[in-house]
Amino acid sequence: MEARKILEQVKEGTMSVEDAEKYFRKQPFEEMGYAKLDTHREIRSGFPEVVYCSGKPDAYLCSIYQRLFEENGEVFGTRADRRQYELIKEVLPQAVYDQVSRILKIERQDKKRQGKIAVCTAGTADIPVAEEAAQTAEYFGANVERIYDVGVSGLHRLLSRIDTIQEANCVVAVAGMEGALASVLGGLVSRPVIAVPTSVGYGASMHGLSALLTMINSCANGIAVVNIDNGYGAGYIATQINRLGCRGGKEEV
Numbered sequence: 001m002e003a004r005k006i007l008e009q010v011k012e013g014t015m016s017v018e019d020a021e022k023y024f025r026k027q028p029f030e031e032m033g034y035a036k037l038d039t040h041r042e043i044r045s046g047f048p049e050v051v052y053c054s055g056k057p058d059a060y061l062c063s064i065y066q067r068l069f070e071e072n073g074e075v076f077g078t079r080a081d082r083r084q085y086e087l088i089k090e091v092l093p094q095a096v097y098d099q100v101s102r103i104l105k106i107e108r109q110d111k112k113r114q115g116k117i118a119v120c121t122a123g124t125a126d127i128p129v130a131e132e133a134a135q136t137a138e139y140f141g142a143n144v145e146r147i148y149d150v151g152v153s154g155l156h157r158l159l160s161r162i163d164t165i166q167e168a169n170c171v172v173a174v175a176g177m178e179g180a181l182a183s184v185l186g187g188l189v190s191r192p193v194i195a196v197p198t199s200v201g202y203g204a205s206m207h208g209l210s211a212l213l214t215m216i217n218s219c220a221n222g223i224a225v226v227n228i229d230n231g232y233g234a235g236y237i238a239t240q241i242n243r244l245g246c247r248g249g250k251e252e253v
Helices: 003-012 017-025 041-045 058-072 082-091 124-139 152-159 162-167 181-186 203-216 231-245
Strands: 075-078 096-098 103-106 114-121 142-147 170-175 193-197 223-225
Touching (some): 003 017, 058 075, 058 082, 103 124, 114 124, 114 162, 114 231, 124 142, 124 170, 124 193, 124 231, 142 162, 152 181, 170 181, 170 231, 181 193, 181 203, 193 203, 193 231
Parallel strands (some): 114 142, 114 170, 170 193, 193 223
Antiparallel strands (some): 075 103, 096 103
16 A cells, blocks of 8 residues: 555544554565565555566465555566466456566556657567556556557658657657667657667577667667566656656646
């Protein structure tokens, strides 16, 4: 539970001072033996802890999801497979799985979103990584405009949506192959561009290394680069930038 909600409940009289005091006296993590859940992360950073699902033993994954759901009323996991989804759904029936992004989540339905982030891909094959970024940003409270398959091999496709892209507080550019999309966008917008190289491409793309090097060596200004296929990291940073652009809450919907 967020610290602000606890204070509001104390103010409204729906929570006692004693119960609130117990919450704030808790250690900033929950010891589970095989994991230490960072239950105070949202208080410190504004973002709750997220679960990286791949490779986790079944029993550990189930327990972590249950505890985070009990703590926050929602939970977000990345790089899950369908078998893990079926496993979590047995204990948390409200869990939702997206096959494309591999995100496994339970999300509050009353969430308000603000601002705008544009998530762009060079090609259709880049969409799984882009969806990880887009759905991360949406989970953390941003409006997302998806603009897919606008790579440099057909620049007119990108230019047809440039007005929408330029309105966003932040732009995420997801591209494999040679990774040129980020440089093009960096020269067209006044907002920060988060570049995400993907492992899409033929042999000399070296599983995304070529795109990564292109993005790091871009001559365009205002570009930051995350790791290969790291849609989650891009969505997180884009949300931080979007929040700065929305200070005052005037753009909430």
